[in-house]
Amino acid sequence: MNHPSPSVPRLGVNYTPTRGWFHHWLDFDDASGMDSLRRDLDSLAALGLDHIRAFALWPVFQPNRTLIRGRAVEQLGQLVDAAAERGLDVAVDALQGHLSSFDFVPSWLHSWHRRNMFTDPDVVDAEARYLETLAASLADRPNFLGMTLGNEVNQFSDKPHPDPDVCTYEQAGQWLERLLTACERAAPGRVHTHSEYDAVWFQDGHPFTPAHASRLGRMTTIHSWVFNGAAQRHGRTGTGTVHLAEYLIELSRAWATDPHRPVWLQEVGAPAPLIPAEHAAEFTEATLAAALTCQDLYGITWWCSHDVSRSLADFPELEYGLGLLTAERALKPGGRVVADLAARLKSDPPPPAAPRRTALVLDAGAEDTAPLRSVCAPGGTYFEAWMRLAAQGVRATAVLAGRAQDPGHLAARGITDLIHPQDVG
Structure with a gap:
């Protein structure tokens, strides 16, 4: 099923509850907990956002x-119903999995019951259920957007995780396909996706690959964090x-088989x-403006809605x-930037982004496994060449070396000019 991008990209936020962070599930039935949830959602609706991304804590939902x-x-x-009352759609992540440096893995997967979450047949069956x-x-529910399998679950599969669930490229693909099929069977036609942190684009030998990210699921998801170097x-x-978020969006297109595959930031x-608080608004505005120049952008979902309370310990x-917003729901300068953008997208929608005529040619090795993908990481030859073009005002996309001589592929993407990294001054 084809899921074209909306004419105007969606704008939302990853919801971090003010009362208890994601531990709010443990006190969900408490009257004050529900009141806090509603007030959180009111504060997000007031920004003019159209959706949230919500996270289920896996050990709470499936303790056995x-x-x-x-x-x-x-x-x-x-x-989800409370969000609907406030005009907010909801995407749901299930396998949490990993959130803000903490791992939330059910007890039936570690220590005395250690099993591989990607390859053990009984575990995969349980995840699918x-x-x-x-x-x-x-x-x-009309405001349910779809499932994301989990938040950056690829971090469990490889270094630097201290106790990885090792799998191969083939096993990672089989796992993704099995669980995405389960979501589609249960809720046909919704936006079911998977998400990875940027090892998928940057880390040689990582089992989750750019081809997985750009071909499986209803659209490609991008997680852009400038602390990656x-x-x-x-x-x-x-x-x-x-321009990091813009770069990752365009980088993902190199592996996509659909020339108009939607991409969700x-x-x-x-x-x-790295981005001091007093400069967060400036960074937010520049990052969003760059991302909005990308074609087929499904939406942007900012991390995150509310600050983590200082009463909670041990977070980075x-x-x-x-x-x-603060943990007390006060609007911060970056929040004002997002609210202003939401208002502009509604009152004066921009025209659809134009195709990028110039493509920087990428050689990351075999297309399916990208064994040389570290050239795409900050400091890599490809990354730095793309950024030099951006600094010169060239809004480039990416094309794999094996496709750069395919006139049909180039025409489908609107590419007319090719540049190689070694030719970028």
């Missing part, structure tokens, strides 16, 4: 391999920093101290201040 808690599933439905249960419970090399206002944020320092 054969037990999916019915009450937790009902509570997820209540969250869980995803299918959540998707089926939401399928009839971009801001360290290019500085707070450098081209390689404020599913996570992007302004992490301190940068995680506490990423919200558009």
